[in-house]
Structures are given as structure tokens and as C-alpha cells.
Amino acid sequence: MFEGLGDRLQGVFAKLRGKGKLSEKDIDAAMREIRLVLLEADVNFKVVKMFTDRIRTRASGEEVTKSVTPAQQVVKIVFDEMTDILGGSSKALNFAAHPPSVLMLVGLQGSGKTTAAAKLAVMLRRKGREPMLVAADVYRPAAVEQLQILGAQIDIPVAYFKHKSASKIVEKAVEEASRSGRDVVILDTAGRLHIDEEMMQELVDIKGSVSPCETLLVVDAMTGQDAVNVALAFREKLDFDGILITKMDGDARGGAALSMKTVTGKPIKLASVGEKMDDLEEFHPDRVASRILGMGDIVSLVEKAEQTITEERARKLEEKLRKHKFDFNDFLEQMQQIKQMGGLEKVMEMVPGMGSISRAQGMGMDERHLGRIEAIIQSMTPEERENAQILNASRRKRIARGSGTSTQDVNQLVKQFTQMQKMMKQLTGKGGMGMLKKLFPF
Amino acid sequence: MAGKRKKKRPPRRKKGERPPPPAKKLPTTQKKGEKAPEDEERTVEVGPGQEPEPVIVLDEPAVEAGEADAGEEDEKEEDDGRLSKGMFRSRKLLRRPFSRMATRRAIDPEFWNDAEEALIAADTGVECAVEIVERARGRILREGIRDIDGLKGAFRTEVAEMLRSFGDLPEPSDSKPRVLFIVGVNGVGKTTTAAKIGYLMKNRGEKVLFAAADTFRAAGIEQMEMWADRLGIPVVRHKTGGDPAAVVFDAVESAGARGIDVLLVDTAGRLHTKKNLMEELGKMWRVADRNVPGTPEAILVIDATTGQNGIIQARVFGEALDVGSIALTKMDGSARGGVVMAIGKEIGIPVAFIGMGEGMSDLRPFDPEEYAQALF
Numbered sequence: 001m002f003e004g005l006g007d008r009l010q011g012v013f014a015k016l017r018g019k020g021k022l023s024e025k026d027i028d029a030a031m032r033e034i035r036l037v038l039l040e041a042d043v044n045f046k047v048v049k050m051f052t053d054r055i056r057t058r059a060s061g062e063e064v065t066k067s068v069t070p071a072q073q074v075v076k077i078v079f080d081e082m083t084d085i086l087g088g089s090s091k092a093l094n095f096a097a098h099p100p101s102v103l104m105l106v107g108l109q110g111s112g113k114t115t116a117a118a119k120l121a122v123m124l125r126r127k128g129r130e131p132m133l134v135a136a137d138v139y140r141p142a143a144v145e146q147l148q149i150l151g152a153q154i155d156i157p158v159a160y161f162k163h164k165s166a167s168k169i170v171e172k173a174v175e176e177a178s179r180s181g182r183d184v185v186i187l188d189t190a191g192r193l194h195i196d197e198e199m200m201q202e203l204v205d206i207k208g209s210v211s212p213c214e215t216l217l218v219v220d221a222m223t224g225q226d227a228v229n230v231a232l233a234f235r236e237k238l239d240f241d242g243i244l245i246t247k248m249d250g251d252a253r254g255g256a257a258l259s260m261k262t263v264t265g266k267p268i269k270l271a272s273v274g275e276k277m278d279d280l281e282e283f284h285p286d287r288v289a290s291r292i293l294g295m296g297d298i299v300s301l302v303e304k305a306e307q308t309i310t311e312e313r314a315r316k317l318e319e320k321l322r323k324h325k326f327d328f329n330d331f332l333e334q335m336q337q338i339k340q341m342g343g344l345e346k347v348m349e350m351v352p353g354m355g356s357i358s359r360a361q362g363m364g365m366d367e368r369h370l371g372r373i374e375a376i377i378q379s380m381t382p383e384e385r386e387n388a389q390i391l392n393a394s395r396r397k398r399i400a401r402g403s404g405t406s407t408q409d410v411n412q413l414v415k416q417f418t419q420m421q422k423m424m425k426q427l428t429g430k431g432g433m434g435m436l437k438k439l440f441p442f
Numbered sequence: 443m444a445g446k447r448k449k450k451r452p453p454r455r456k457k458g459e460r461p462p463p464p465a466k467k468l469p470t471t472q473k474k475g476e477k478a479p480e481d482e483e484r485t486v487e488v489g490p491g492q493e494p495e496p497v498i499v500l501d502e503p504a505v506e507a508g509e510a511d512a513g514e515e516d517e518k519e520e521d522d523g524r525l526s527k528g529m530f531r532s533r534k535l536l537r538r539p540f541s542r543m544a545t546r547r548a549i550d551p552e553f554w555n556d557a558e559e560a561l562i563a564a565d566t567g568v569e570c571a572v573e574i575v576e577r578a579r580g581r582i583l584r585e586g587i588r589d590i591d592g593l594k595g596a597f598r599t600e601v602a603e604m605l606r607s608f609g610d611l612p613e614p615s616d617s618k619p620r621v622l623f624i625v626g627v628n629g630v631g632k633t634t635t636a637a638k639i640g641y642l643m644k645n646r647g648e649k650v651l652f653a654a655a656d657t658f659r660a661a662g663i664e665q666m667e668m669w670a671d672r673l674g675i676p677v678v679r680h681k682t683g684g685d686p687a688a689v690v691f692d693a694v695e696s697a698g699a700r701g702i703d704v705l706l707v708d709t710a711g712r713l714h715t716k717k718n719l720m721e722e723l724g725k726m727w728r729v730a731d732r733n734v735p736g737t738p739e740a741i742l743v744i745d746a747t748t749g750q751n752g753i754i755q756a757r758v759f760g761e762a763l764d765v766g767s768i769a770l771t772k773m774d775g776s777a778r779g780g781v782v783m784a785i786g787k788e789i790g791i792p793v794a795f796i797g798m799g800e801g802m803s804d805l806r807p808f809d810p811e812e813y814a815q816a817l818f
Contacts, residue, residue: 039568042749045559109772110629110745141668142661149660193775220629224565224749226777247628250713252751
């Protein structure tokens with residue numbers, strides 16, 4: 001998501017960078033390009049107009065013309081404006097003062113409501129709540145079964161009552177939640193077209209009968225220019241509270257996400273970023289803007305790291321690093337942690353500058369390559385893992401056989417590893433590696 | 443597949459190879475051959491200050507003046523068939539340039555801008571929008587068109603012509619059974635489309651079999667089965683989580699034994715960015731390819747709301763298997779599905795079907811003229 005957009009925008013900035021002074025003409029040319037880039041990313045054409053106009057005005061002002069590094073200033077302005085159109089700061093979900101809190105998901109067919117409902121339940125459970133799912137889709141074949149199966153997979157109860165009226169089902173489900181002491185009820189409604197009066201009325205009825213404290217519009221990240229029409233129609237009928245963007249793990253350039261807040265005035269609250277059930281995240285406009293513009297996202301990275309790496313492990317590692325005892329065991333552990341953090345590719349994306357580099361070089365951060373490295377290390381004896389020095393030719397041959405790789409692969413790994421050790425010595429020697437140590441111990 | 447066009451499909455046309463527009467071009471800032479979006483010189487606006495624009499004064503009084511100030515509000519639409527009905531909302535926007543012009547009673551530079559914006563708003567992408575406007579303008583000036591209907595006609599003609607230029611539909615494979623893969627990203631309506639195509643073909647008197655190869659999504663198989671039940675079409679299924687290629691294998695065997703004419707394979711939705719899932723698709727394709735005489739066919743399902751990402755989808759799916767045509771679904775909303783033009787221009791895949799709703803009979807062969815008609 002957003003990669004294509006980021007790369008193209010950075011291309012525009014690169015052209016500005018070589019210039020000591022920016023003339024009106026330079027800025028106009030840059031704005032024309034940005035316009036095109038955004039339109040091709042499916043950003044709504046009205047939003048594009050507004051966005052480029054605002055940047056143009058600010059970029060012609062003093063802060064840029066008087067600056068020694070005008071290009072940097074332009075990047076900053078674009079970053080500010082982009083954060084702004086994405087919604088400024090992140091907005092939390094609403095919960096009711098008296099449980100159960102009812103959360104309702106609405107949207108077009110195929111936007112991913114059912115999966116999002118299950119992911120939302122997992123996320124809320126992680127935060128200490130006790131959610132219940134409600135299957136309120138009485139139309140699509142097997143929709144109820146889909147939610148029931150998902151519920152069973154994630155071990156969260158799914159309420160369903162056979163009834164023709166969705167609002168009756170929902171009412172009963174909320175009663176059931178109060179009885180069984182569930183504090184959050186997530187309603188998975190049927191997908192519908194925003195121009196279908198009858199179906200939209202059904203949502204109004206549901207909303208009237210259980211008054212949800214949070215209504216989320218579910219929007220597919222790949223949606224084109226029509227996204228805003230859909231959102232406006234839903235807002236008119238339903239006045240939803242926030243937006244949940246799905247399928248952000250695709251390579252859509254995210255125009256829908258970039259247009260939503262400006263057009264509807266409703267914030268994007270959540271984003272689904274992967275296939276796994278815990279791949280739902282809070283949406284942080286500033287971090288997303290930073291990622292789009294290739295500035296990385298250290299904050300998210302640290303958060304992710306904190307989620308996966310325990311204090312104790314970190315301390316142990318630090319000590320080992322200080323004593324220059326970083327060995328293959330630690331290396332393996334680090335790799336596994338990266339995997340837990342969503343894979344190397346995701347991690348790289350969050351490191352400033354790395355995202356575009358790894359993509360530009362087509363490195364593709366092959367997970368299978370990591371798998372091979374893992375296999376090689378696991379084919380070593382405990383002694384070998386602790387001391388790479390003893391790896392002579394015959395040992396290397398054995399390891400290659402054991403891991404199903406070639407001796408060259410083993411050689412390469414050992415070489416890289418010793419280089420890494422050397423580098424670490426230098427780094428730790430200067431003392432205080434700060435965040436780097438925590439993030440990139442290898 | 444629509445059954446009426448039997449011509450062999452010409453090799454896919456690449457970007458830039460299209461025949462030049464029939465007439466000499468008007469002076470614009472868009473130079474010939476500068477099609478790549480990367481071109482920095484490219485100017486999209488055809489605005490004042492660049493070239494003296496001919497302002498054409500209309501010779502008719504503003505017939506549609508009533509519409510002119512309607513702006514964003516609802517317009518009363520005449521009912522001319524289901525497609526236009528389905529694209530009810532879409533008309534408003536694409537008509538706006540015309541209605542605005544009607545008040546001014548002249549074609550000024552603003553009109554071309556409006557038209558281009560309207561097309562971009564229909565998801566055609568910038569490149570297609572620029573080209574359509576440019577060609578329509580050529581036609582309008584060349585033929586001295588001075589009335590609103592004529593202007594619309596010019597745009598319709600260009601859209602239809604562009605759609606036709608993406609090549610003819612692939613000839614149905616003469617293998618027995620024909621194997622048709624229904625593929626696409628998540629949530630575009632693959633299962634529903636598979637069911638509807640099954641219904642179309644069954645009504646044509648062919649013996650149809652479904653393969654429920656969406657073994658990934660929770661209740662994906664159940665959804666297919668419910669459709670199959672409704673339509674009275676048999677279905678081959680395995681358990682959820684099974685190998686979809688094995689489902690294809692069994693379905694092919696079963697089709698052979700039962701004397702089936704068409705085997706429709708409903709695949710799991712997958713984002714084209716997931717390499718392993720695309721490889722899985724390739725494997726399913728190879729299984730079918732090995733076990734039936736002749737080659738399988740694939741239909742890519744694109745949702746009308748899809749933006750420019752549709753181009754990449756088409757390209758990547760086309761690499762995994764041989765995508766011969768597109769089924770454009772959810773055309774009963776306000777989305778205009780203009781991305782099929784961007785796809786066609788870029789990759790040269792024609793549209794075979796258009797889906798207008800949730801009913802069994804809401805899928806029909808795509809007709810470029812009808813689509814163009816509904817667009818303006």
C-alpha cells in the first residue's frame with residue numbers, strides 16, 4: 001500500500017533537490033506532477049485540486065523562498081498537508097458509558113466487513129475487552145456461516161438468531177450480550193449499495209433499535225473515484241463515526257484513504273494491513289504520511305518491537321552485545337523476532353529510507369532466503385553456534401548437507417556473520433547505541 | 443464467450459501501437475507519443491494561456507437548460523434500458539460538462555476540462571481521459587458539431603471505439619469440457635459471477651459443473667453450494683483448507699465422466715501482491731491444462747468501484763494464467779467502472795460480461811455501444 005505513490009512523489013522531490021532556489025516555474029511543474037501522481041493513485045479529483053492549491057500557496061510563501069534548502073521545505077509542507085488530509089491525529093473508537101458498547105460495521109458488498117469484524121474482535125480482546133460478534137447479514141448465501149467459522153477460529157462467540165429482520169436479530173443479540181456479560185457487541189451487517197434505499201433504511205432501523213456508540217464504514221483500499229460518493233451517501237443516511245480501511249496489504253496507492261477525511265469529515269480510525277487475524281491496526285495519519293514520503297515510521301517500529309521483544313530478552317541481548325558475545329543463537333532469535341513483527345519487508349518499510357531502497361533494488365526481502373539462513377543455523381551444533389571460529393571446511397560441508405543448502409551458502413552466511421560481529425564491536429565500542437540496538441541488533 | 447463474436451482475437455496491442463486518430467490533431471499541449479505518465483512535460487490541462495482555444499458557439503438554444511442548474515441534484519432520467527438504469531447515478535457526473543455548457547451556450551476551454559475531469563471521476567485514469575477528450579474534440583471540430591446531442595454522440599463514439607480497440611473476445615475453446623477459471627482479488631464477486639455465468643450457460647442448454655475451489659475463505663464452499671442448489675447445477679467440493687488444485691483435478695475427472703460441457707472453477711479471492719497465492723493459481727491452471735484437451739480459459743472479475751489498481755491486478759493475474767476477458771461487476775451502483783478502459787489500453791483485455799445486480803439473471807454480455815451510451 002502507498003508504495004507506488006511514495007516512490008513517485010519522492011521522484012518529484014528529487015528533481016527539486018538539485019536546485020538552490022525554487023522559482024514559480026519549478027513549483028508549478030512540481031505541482032503538475034503531484035497532481036498527476038495523485039490522480040493515478042485514485043485520489044478524488046476535487047481533493048487533488050485542493051491539495052495542490054494549498055501546497056502551491058504555501059510553497060510560494062516566505063518559508064520556502066527564504067529557506068536555504070527550499071526542497072526540504074517543500075517536502076515538509078507536503079508532509080504537513082498530507083497528514084492533514086489523512087485526518088491530523090489518530091482518533092480512538094468510542095465506547096459506551098454503560099456496557100455493552102455496540103459497534104456496527106457497514107459498507108458495500110465485498111469491502112471486507114465480515115473479516116474486519118473478526119479482526120476487530122481480536123484487537124479489542126487484546127485490549128482487555130470481551131467482544132461478541134453478531135451475524136446480521138440475512139441476505140448473502142453463507143454469510144452467517146462465514147462469521148461463525150471465523151468466530152470459532154478466533155474463539156469469540158457469535159450470536160445469530162433466525163429471523164427475517166436484521167434489526168430484530170441485533171436487538172436480541174444485544175440482550176444476549178448483556179445477559180452473558182459481554183461488554184462489546186460487534187455487528188456485521190450485510191453489504192449493500194449506497195443507492196439502495198430499502199437496504200439503507202435497514203441500517204437506519206438497526207441504528208435506531210440498538211443505538212451503536214460507533215458506526216464504522218468499511219472501505220476497500222483499492223476503491224477508485226467512487227469511494228467518496230459511497231461515503232457521502234452513507235454519511236447522509238447514517239452519519240457514521242469513522243472509517244475502517246481494508247486490504248491495505250495490496251499495492252493500491254491509497255487514493256480512497258487519502259480522500260476520505262477531506263470529503264466526508266470523518267476520520268479513518270482503523271486499517272487492516274494483512275491476512276492474519278491480528279493484522280488490524282489503529283490508523284495514525286502522521287505515521288502514514290511519513291511512510292508515504294519515505295521518511296519511515298520509527299514510532300510504529302518501536303511499538304511493534306516492544307510488543308514482540310520482552311524487556312528481559314532485550315537486556316540479555318544488550319549485555320551480550322556489550323561483551324562482544326553475539327553469536328548464532330542470538331542471530332537466530334533476532335530473525336524469529338523479526339518474523340513475529342510481520343516479516344522483514346514490513347520492518348524495512350518502517351525504517352527511514354529503507355523502504356524505497358529495498359524496493360528499488362528489487363531485493364524483495366525474500367522470506368525464503370531467511371528460511372534458508374534459519375535452516376543453516378539450525379544444522380549447527382551448539383558449540384558451533386556459540387563460536388563461529390571453529391567452522392572449518394568439513395564442518396561447513398556437514399552443515400550444508402544437513403540444511404539442504406550448498407557450501408557456498410554456508411560460507412556466505414558465516415562471512416556475513418563475522419562482518420556483522422565486527423561492525424557491532426565498533427558500534428558498541430562507541431557506547432550507547434540507543435534505539436539502533438533495540439531495533440537492529442544484527 | 444458472448445456467443446456472437448467468433449473472430450480470432452488479434453495479438454494484444456501494446457501501448458502506443460494503436461492506430462493514430464483518424465484526423466489531424468488540434469494544437470494541444472499534449473504531444474503525440476508522450477503517453478507515459480512519467481513524462482514530466484505532460485500537461486493535462488487544456489487551459490487558457492497555452493494555445494488560443496477555439497470557442498464554438500452553439501447554434502441551438504439551450505435545450506437542456508433545465509438540467510443546467512441541476513448541478514449535483516437529482517435529475518430525472520429517461521429510462522432507456524437496464525444498463526443505463528444501473529448506471530443511473532453515473533450519468534449525473536458525466537453529464538455535467540454538457541449541462542454546464544448549455545447555460546453558457548458555447549464550447550469554451552472550460553468544457554474540455556470539465557469533460558476530462560468527469561472521465562477521471564469515472565476511473566478511466568488520466569491517460570485515457572486525455573485521449574478520449576482529445577479524440578472527441580477532433581471529431582467535434584472536424585464535423586462542425588454544434589449541438590449538445592452531437593457533442594455527446596462524439597464522446598460516445600470515441601468511448602465505444604476505444605473499448606472495441608482492445609481486441610475481440612477470445613474464441614471459446616473447443617475442448618470438452620471447457621474449463622473456465624473465475625479469478626480476482628477479494629470481494630469483487632467471483633462466486634456470484636461464477637453462479638451467474640453458470641446460469642447463462644445452463645439456459646443456453648449446456649451442461650455445467652461447478653468446482654468449489656475457494657477452499658480458503660470461511661464458508662466459501664458453502665456459498666458456492668447454495669448457489670449451485672438454487673441453480674440446479676452440480677458442484678465438486680473438498681473440505682475447507684484443502685488443496686484447490688486437487689479440487690480442480692477431481693472436477694476435471696468428474697466432468698469427463700458426466701459428459702459436462704462447461705466446468706466453472708470458482709477460485710478464492712487473492713490479492714495479486716501475494717506471490718504464493720498467485721503461484722497456487724498457476725498450479726491450478728496447469729492441472730486443468732494437463733488434464734483436458736485444449737486450453738482452459740480465465741475470466742478476471744473486476745469490481746466497478748476498483749480504481750487504477752485494476753491495471754496491476756490485470757497484469758499480475760495475466761502472468762499467473764491466461765486471462766482472456768474481464769467480467770465487470772457491481773455496475774448497479776454509482777461506480778462507472780472506467781478502469782476497464784485503462785486496463786484495455788494498457789494490457790488489451792476486452793470486457794466480456796457486465797454484472798448489474800444480485801439476481802441470477804443480472805449478468806449479461808458486455809456491449810461497448812451500450813456502455814458508452816450509458817456513460818454520457
